[in-house]
Amino acid sequence: DLTLDISEMTGVHIDPSRAPVAFGRLAIPELFAQLVEPDAARRLRALASLCDLTHDPERLYQVVSEGTRWSVPPRAALGKWLRPTRCLLARQALLSSPLLARLSQLLDDPSPLCRTRAHRRQEEKEEEVQALLLSTLSCCSRLDAAPALSHRGVTLIGRKLSHACSNIRREAAGAMMALSVIVIAMSQVCEAAVLPVLADLLRDQDVDVQANAAGAIMNTVVITTGDFALDVLPVLLELLSQRKPDVEEEQRRKALVLYSLRALTSLAEAPEGRRRLLLQLPLLVGRSEPPEEDADIRRAARTAVNVVTWTP
Known part of the structure; x- marks a missing residue:
């Protein structure tokens, strides 16, 4: 029997806390347009749907890119809004947009919660940039370490070995290992008292930090x-x-x-x-x-x- 009772079909699940998402390329712009509606409940439903879409890899970049054309979301939802910026695509869109300047204005917001979230995001972005610079320096130093050494590279990188962020410690130790393959750098590592710091990193909780520190020590103890x-x-x-x-x-x-x-x-x-x-x-x-x-x-x-x- 191929007959089908329509009453037995499961209906589409509709979450009343989310705004319906339309089909097509205008779906996301429509949700952003609802963020400026006078109805607060409708704004929150639209924001909830946008936050859900940031977990969709196919729509993430469009959500963040479209969002930079609008004003910053309500500060009460700032924490949810900034979570997707941990994704590489969202970070790229954020870096190429004026949204960071708007976030900086929130550092003086009357709301303590808003200020805390804005400070957290700014710190994360600064740490990400530092880790990226150290990673780039490490790659360049493997080809030619002379430019980094001529600009006090060992001393400057050594200051980052004790950073609170494990990503920065890992990249700094990796850059130090790349630099310490030549004799001049080995001597500078010893003279700048970097070896004790590298030794401390051998007990780090991050295995990659430990490995990079051990690699830098491996290179340096050749002359020490x-x-x-x-x-x-x-x-x-x-x-x-x-x-x-x-x-x-x-x-x-x-x-x-x-x-x-x-x-x-x-x-x-x-x-x-x-x-x-x-x-x-x-x-x-x-x-x-x-x-x-x-x-x-x-x-x-x-x-x-x-x-x-x-x-x-």
Whole structure:
């Protein structure tokens, strides 16, 4: 029986707290037009629908781009409105629009809640720009580090290693690792007292921050056999001894383990470093023999063992 009882069909779900979204390219402009309606309830429904559309990848850019042509949304909804700016497309649209200037006016708004949300957004944008600049500097320094070094790059980047934002710490440590591959930069890292800061980052909660810091130390200790270089040895050994049961998490730590092994190999070339590492030889051997161990890590561990056990 192919007959269909229309009464049994499920009706379209209509959320009374949302404004209906029309079809076609004029749907989003229509919602923005409702934001200036005198009816407060209608404005809130339109804003709720726009916030929902920012989670649609196909409409996100259009929502943000269209929104920059209108005045800033009601301050009570500012927090919801700014959430989608965490998306890359929305950030690009926001950077190319005059909306940031309007947001700056909200810093003096009478409402404490509005001021708090506006300050939070401004801080996020500033941190994003700093992380992007550091990432760009890191890429450029891999090709030619001389321009960065001639403009006090080690000192300026070193100040960002202790930033509260993990993204900035990660990019700063990555830029420092890119710079420290040449001898001049290695010397500047030592002279600017950057090594102690990098050592502190080895205990960071972000694995990528730890890996980049270990990479910078790996490059620098090639010329450094002083007291501090040996002081960082226990931390590197601790990182080497840590293992994660999760395969993916252990794979994320691969760069960290490799850089730690190579740093230990350089430290073993100093007599005191070799003496201390001989006491930890079982740990190094344990990383060089198991077949289930990553091949690159086994190779780096065997090199470390050979250097530590070398005798004239």
